[in-house]
Amino acid sequence: MEDSFMIEIAYQDKQLEFEARLRITGYTHKIEVIVEDIPVLFEPDEERTYRALISPEHTETSHKIKPGILEAIAQKLELLTR
Template sequence: MPEHFELPVTYNGKELLFPAELIPMGYTHKIKVTVNETELLFEPDEEKNYRATLPHSDRDAINKLDNQLLRTICQTLDEVFGNQA
């Protein structure tokens, strides 16, 4: 069952909160994070580090996203969920 929570991310000296949802998927999971009204999926890779998987359908919104912010979200997910992946 999905679990909803807010993901706190420190970025450019500011504490940001993003709506998020943990989605269990068999032996793994994905985390849906909403950034600027764009839903992104993050999943652990083979080395158990998080990576963003971006839908191709919303290219304009994706191009407007800050790549460093996405990296910071991945790092935060690694810190919060890294031991559980």
């Protein structure tokens, strides 16, 4: 099951919006967020905080993504899934 939605975050006094998709697999879920044209998977860990994963084929271009943006997205996802 895949559901698309937009996620909005505040980052450095700007409002940014990203396309996201919910991916449910078995008993867990991942949220794919498109950041700088790179799909980033966010998955919950044991403490229900989200970690970002970038596939190996995108590691060369992943330097375009600012770590603060990934942290802001993860925090927003934590708020939305409580």
